[in-house]
Amino acid sequence: MDRTDATEDSGSDSPPAPPALGIGMIGYAFMGAAHSQGWRTVSRVFDLPLRPVLAAIAGRDPLAVRAAARRHGWAAAETDWRALIARDDVHLVDICAPGDLHAEIAVAALAAGKHVLCEKPLANTVAEAEAMCAAAARARREGRIAMVGFNYRRVPAVAHARRLIAEGRLGALRHLRFTYLQDWLVDPGAPLTWRLQREHAGSGALGDLGAHIVDLAQYLSGERLTGVSALAETFVTERPLLAAATGGGRGIPSGGLGPVTVDDAALFNGRLASGALASFEATRMASGRKNALRFEINGERGSLAFDLERLNELSFHDHTEPAASSGFRRILVTEADHPYLQAWWPPGHALGYEHTFTHQARDLIEAIARGTAPEPGFEDGLQVQRVLAAVEESARGNAVYIPVPQG
């Protein structure tokens, strides 16, 4: 044999190709690009029970959505998300639209019998999130899966941290310390995009960054936050208006100023169900910090530390070792028996940010094929939303302690 068409699988020597899973994605800005990379790559790297097909992408601007489809490899483009949901070749709806659209789209997609992946935060309000959870529960009974996109759970070092905690390597937890620090709003001349407007974004650093660290705290500990006390601040209260706001924060300044209606920073402390103390800080005003999602967790038997700016590393201190030879060790989380790593490169060859979306796609496809509950499901997203709402209520009450409803 000299030549063969590799896409033909008719030969008796080939395993049959797995069934297709048609993906329909709504939104094509930053998250759309990242999700596309995940969907395109996942079956090249992992052995999967279903084969994702990039069926269609939806966006309001016809030219832009077609350009995005070509760029990212989607077979078709839609300008109405309802049309995308209605397509027979779409089995899973991936929601990368702004937060104020999440609930409506997700409920409609689930009602139409689609699986759903929804970007975080799940919604802009607890009420919306509750409606989404109810829809997800109904759909679940018919075998549909609804996952929320807390992609940082899929950093191998974070997943490995969860594994170590679940194995009891930290013992009873005492302290959790989370920050998510960025600096793209330090400049008072940064424009007033939709992310700075409450009606579109719901909140500021809190929903954008704080949602991630609240989810990670609950995921890593295996516990829920029971109450919080918060301070929030908007340091720059007016910013340049854009003539026409565009998705990625780009646009032409109009010459005027408009009010910033979300928080620049939120600082909150809380308690986990076990009594452990947890602290959180989300800000876009920490000069020099670009993507510093950091945590440290201290338990009776050990500690863990992580920094997203060095995402291939996990620091682990084993408190059961003799003091003379103990210390925080830097685990390079690139070994074949680390989470997700079997499929990738040899030890020491780093992964990047976008791999989290590939891993998320894998986990979701596995859950769909097996019919198991996805992690994190919409109820996890709802619980995060309840924490964020409690944080906002506490901040309005100048740090008054607000219990988090336990659903």
Add this chain to the structure above:
Amino acid sequence: MDRTDATEDSGSDSPPAPPALGIGMIGYAFMGAAHSQGWRTVSRVFDLPLRPVLAAIAGRDPLAVRAAARRHGWAAAETDWRALIARDDVHLVDICAPGDLHAEIAVAALAAGKHVLCEKPLANTVAEAEAMCAAAARARREGRIAMVGFNYRRVPAVAHARRLIAEGRLGALRHLRFTYLQDWLVDPGAPLTWRLQREHAGSGALGDLGAHIVDLAQYLSGERLTGVSALAETFVTERPLLAAATGGGRGIPSGGLGPVTVDDAALFNGRLASGALASFEATRMASGRKNALRFEINGERGSLAFDLERLNELSFHDHTEPAASSGFRRILVTEADHPYLQAWWPPGHALGYEHTFTHQARDLIEAIARGTAPEPGFEDGLQVQRVLAAVEESARGNAVYIPVPQG
């Protein structure tokens, strides 16, 4: 000339020796050893207007205090601190006794016309601290100096950080983030020493560790905290009793358990006068962290970060540089033009913990010789005490926001 007595300064070629300043120290445990090292070393390294003489040390146990005097180089030993204060050869009283004795000793020493250096925290209560401040103000009018021993201001990297902030290199401050993490109480079998008893220690991690970071936040920012919201926790509520408590936490377990009456950890957020947000955590339960006094300060024009476990280093980010070449730089604070460094070793030759006491001694001697106000004075200690009291009140009220009285 072949031989000369180096201690004779009668020759016309020698500058006259500076006048003596007799030091009397009360207490001889950990802090006593560290202060002794500072007093012994300071005139060997710095050119000083006064020559400190280790005149006398006081402690209750006659054998122990004499042994301490011999070990640390004190000329005499006293078993009654009042006798020490009464000595003519003592011009400065250095208080290293437990916190519940600070007020009585300091007020008596100042009344007796002595200068005073008092270990931190200034006192166990705001009322005590106010009485001490009043005494210090009276004594100040007669040329006596009263300083509180927040020695970490004297880490060269910390002093350099203050200099950079004072020069405006950070611009308007947005965030201050302080932790002081230790782990010597992680083991539930650690004994119930005086440091775990409210009547002696006043508070737990809060007064022991939190006092340092509250002082540093106010020192570095040049601002005061205006209010706080706090959570506190005692994770291990009973610990082994000692048959006879001894100074250093050593002793023989008695077989029984007694109640821990102070906090293991305190977590609090607050606001500075300028509106900057500040977070604080003090704990002795952070497994693997030995002496992790860490801070990061973010301003409009730059940021600083520090970790006491790497005390010769300061991280500085200059936000006014082009993004492509900016980043946190690790300044090795061992250059001749860094604070205190002119007197020490060549660049790159590290200093240690105890040097802070040598530097403190220098600054105090300079203040006495010049008659200038010491930094930090008792009023700074009082202001820290007010913050600690507000933290305790807030923690009792489950994080209710407590304004800090501004004195």
Add this chain to the structure above:
Amino acid sequence: MDRTDATEDSGSDSPPAPPALGIGMIGYAFMGAAHSQGWRTVSRVFDLPLRPVLAAIAGRDPLAVRAAARRHGWAAAETDWRALIARDDVHLVDICAPGDLHAEIAVAALAAGKHVLCEKPLANTVAEAEAMCAAAARARREGRIAMVGFNYRRVPAVAHARRLIAEGRLGALRHLRFTYLQDWLVDPGAPLTWRLQREHAGSGALGDLGAHIVDLAQYLSGERLTGVSALAETFVTERPLLAAATGGGRGIPSGGLGPVTVDDAALFNGRLASGALASFEATRMASGRKNALRFEINGERGSLAFDLERLNELSFHDHTEPAASSGFRRILVTEADHPYLQAWWPPGHALGYEHTFTHQARDLIEAIARGTAPEPGFEDGLQVQRVLAAVEESARGNAVYIPVPQG
């Protein structure tokens, strides 16, 4: 408009799709997977003048090559590399086969009018490399491009380092210090794969790892090595034979032992044309180091440091700053104006190892479209080969200094 086929570009509102560039790849082990990821991704991220099409892949084992084609997205599979070269839909031949095949394939591909990308090291001998260079020079006159795959030049931090040096930010260079440390041969039970056999691999750590750091030293400095002195060592001289050697080092032990005929480690010092001193270490026996390609370069005006295990970071010291505020700064090389980063994610969102192949694909496609000389061209690969040969000769002569022929 509600629905559109995104792959149709006939509408008047769309720019025409760029012309196709058919890629044919030979080899499908580790490098094949990495290159495939690069070819698949490059046009999704960068705006390119040519559109790479994964036309065909070649490998000897029919089942394996077809599986690889399906896995990695190649349209066709060949079992004879000559057949791949002969295909009309292949315009560029990407050589990922073992080093002993490079010369024959590359010469044939260039003679057939194809562009060539050849994995490093260029060849197993200088003579082979010279023949390849001659073929590349002939092909160049007919507009064909030949590039050697030193992919680490395409780490953004490395490319940024080159930019800083080229701008003169380091001044005259004094020292270059390169190590490439791995540890997968520490275990004496690791099997005897083709990489440990001189007839296939040419050399051991020297060619595998040393080739990268020699290339980087010459690339970053913009200078050539003029001579070297080397020590080499094989610490484990016999290893378990495999019943049947397979590409990736996997296979079934046969029960016997066979001789290791390449170096485990090579250590060499040399001089650059300018007189700067350079040191190199390549080893696969450095326990705990997984992929530690590290360098530090010291010049009269500044220094740079890098570690491939933290590939998103570059350390830079500017010696022209005042000593009190200078230090190595950690530049997070994820800003839009860093090399290659305009196309990727927001600041602080890390890239990984495989991105180097995407960047390599971009640079090669740009060179083909523009008809410009590729960097690094085969002559760069030949010069590295000359250094490796001099290193081997020096090691055989127990560190005797060997001048490197300057081509």
Add this chain to the structure above:
Amino acid sequence: MDRTDATEDSGSDSPPAPPALGIGMIGYAFMGAAHSQGWRTVSRVFDLPLRPVLAAIAGRDPLAVRAAARRHGWAAAETDWRALIARDDVHLVDICAPGDLHAEIAVAALAAGKHVLCEKPLANTVAEAEAMCAAAARARREGRIAMVGFNYRRVPAVAHARRLIAEGRLGALRHLRFTYLQDWLVDPGAPLTWRLQREHAGSGALGDLGAHIVDLAQYLSGERLTGVSALAETFVTERPLLAAATGGGRGIPSGGLGPVTVDDAALFNGRLASGALASFEATRMASGRKNALRFEINGERGSLAFDLERLNELSFHDHTEPAASSGFRRILVTEADHPYLQAWWPPGHALGYEHTFTHQARDLIEAIARGTAPEPGFEDGLQVQRVLAAVEESARGNAVYIPVPQG
């Protein structure tokens, strides 16, 4: 009892004071200050069998030596080192003079029945070092101790590293990698002090910095170097002359230039007796590196890494752990069961550079009291000297491999 003279030990409750050991020190520049601090402090921190007394200091300039005596606490000053040796109250001669005086002073002091501590490098030539060893051997038979001052063996982290290697935690050693990088000669305007003149300093970076790392390599491995291959370079061949050279490199430029007759940098590779490979770099031209004595040692079972700029830390990788949880751990070498630490502060409280001299003083006093061989003895210093001589011979022969005589 109210008052007691602490220096009186006549009471029946006090242990008798240990006998005095009179110290006489020659030289009072940088090393003199550091040694003085060690002698003054050692009995305040450690329980010692002999009590060091700072009896006399010698230097040529009468005014300067008397000032140094007063500053550093020496009871008497001498302007002739022979007079110092002749003093009855001097039992130990501490040689901090330049290297060209070491041999004459040490031989005379040993002949006069004194113990000797000699700063490194032991001498400027192998012949001098051999004479010193012979004198030390004779004196040893009469109970006199001769130690060479490789003070970095006394960094607790380094001593702990030696302990781990001696316990077999690294297994068979494969690689040793040592650098000692400083940058105080980067500026071509730095003056021509005695340290840059062969007749006084013997060599440049090689003897000053290289001697330390050669000693540490042999100390840590417990093996000797058997041969070396070296390159050396003087990048700046002429520097400003000083009108009158002074000890510390200070002085007034004369306006002229003079030749630098020592190396700026030396780069050498070698083999240990076991076959392990070792690399060394000593330079004073590494911009941004202030005191970067760094090593990494890789063995079959683990690795160690250290940086003198972070001298309280030791990195340790245990290769026998499961790959998924292994990594270099940062041991904070401040625990009570680390070398020398029992006597110092609580965990996490850093030591500094000067502590190495206090530890050296302790170890020497213990050796004298016990009559045991000191480590490192003069024979260790001689062996280092032989390596340095082989390095210089190799560098003159353009990297020709020179076996090191094994004494």
